Amino acid sequence: MNKENDILKWFDGEISTEMIQQKYPDEDFSTLKKASFYTKQIEVPKVDAEKALEEFKTRTFHKKEVKVVSFNAQFFLKIAAILVVLFGASYFFFFNNTASYNTTIAQTETFFLPDNSEVVLNAQSELNYNKKEWQNNRTLELDGEAFFKVTKGNTFTVFTDAGSIQVLGTQFNVKERERYFEVQCYEGSVSVTYQDKKTILSPGKSFRVIDGKVIDTKDFNAENPSWLAKETTFDHVPLWQVINELEIQYNIKIEAKNVDVTKIFSGSFTHTNQNIALQSVTIPLKLSYKIQGNKVEFYNYETK
Incomplete structure (x- = not known):
């Protein structure tokens, strides 16, 4: 596993890219470079390798002798991360249409x-x-x-x-x-x-x-x-629809207090000046308004 160990060292920064490319000139490291970047963003869980190995040795299955194969948990996790990245990229480029x-x-x-x-x-x-x-x-x-x-x-x-x-x-x-x-x-x-x-x-x-x-x-x-x-025009639409458009264009919440929102409105309002827009809607309908932050209240003249 000399080659695998060298790749692990390269992942961990113990071997430079120039050094590993000189040692393995026929190896294509372009894919591994991309995987290296993404795997470094993944926090690998800490593993007590010696403890895990001892527990593994003590286990038996159907009383048959188990052959213990030594492995490097860190290497396994990083290879798994590489596969996740590669399969994720494949899905994105080939299936997400x-x-x-x-x-x-x-x-x-x-x-x-x-x-x-x-x-x-x-x-x-x-x-x-x-x-x-x-x-x-x-x-x-x-x-x-x-x-x-x-x-x-x-x-x-x-x-x-x-x-x-x-x-x-x-x-x-x-x-x-x-x-x-x-x-x-x-x-x-x-x-x-x-x-x-x-x-x-x-x-x-x-x-x-x-x-x-x-x-x-x-x-x-x-x-x-x-x-x-940058202007919204209406032709015989109910006031509630005009209110919806005002809220969308100005990021405000309008409360029509004691106002008939089924009133029919024909006209327009600008998208560039909130006060002018509110006046363009309220004045023709003989309404007034007050502003508190991003909240606006529509009301009839006689109620204030």
Whole structure:
């Protein structure tokens, strides 16, 4: 075991890399170098080798003589660590095919899919797809809101908890939040499936569901969703949905005290100034607000 002992000494720093490479010039140490780094991060349990050996000698199985094989516990543990690293790396590179993108409060992210389709992910959203299957199966899972510019090709499908959206090549926005689902088509055509019923959207058309109920919407003529320009726009939506978006963009918690959160709101708020955003929502609804840290209270004028 001269070679194994030398490798152990090299792991422990007793032999330099240059020295062991000179002694074993035909050995490929590239993999061992990687394993050496990771095994040094692992705390090896202390073993009383002499005690363990004596206990092993005293054991018998079915009264047959047992041949005792001497081994180095430290060497065994480090080789086991190497195998863990190698198998872990193999799994990561060969079996983990899921690509994931996510954003936090007040964050957006732009990225490109393998077919060069562009995706812009709005705040507090997550998107996943299978890299290996993408060429033949362009499907994604979305939780939150995203704007898509899809290159032409085979069918492109976005799945959400509320419904699915299918296109060939187009530009569209999907918003799937708690109790709210909306798809807007900006270019081409979009097929929206909700509760097994399909709806085809052309440019300027929307499909919206609030609290499980399909809501009629007006046509729009915007080229892109407003949130790409750091502004959120609403057209006849309940106040509770506006409050949810304010909380996502500003990392605040809003309490609507004695306020009817089913009030309908049409308007917009900026993502760059919290006070202006709060005023943009409360003033049209004849509400006021007060701020305490990251907590905001909405209230009616007459209650204060």
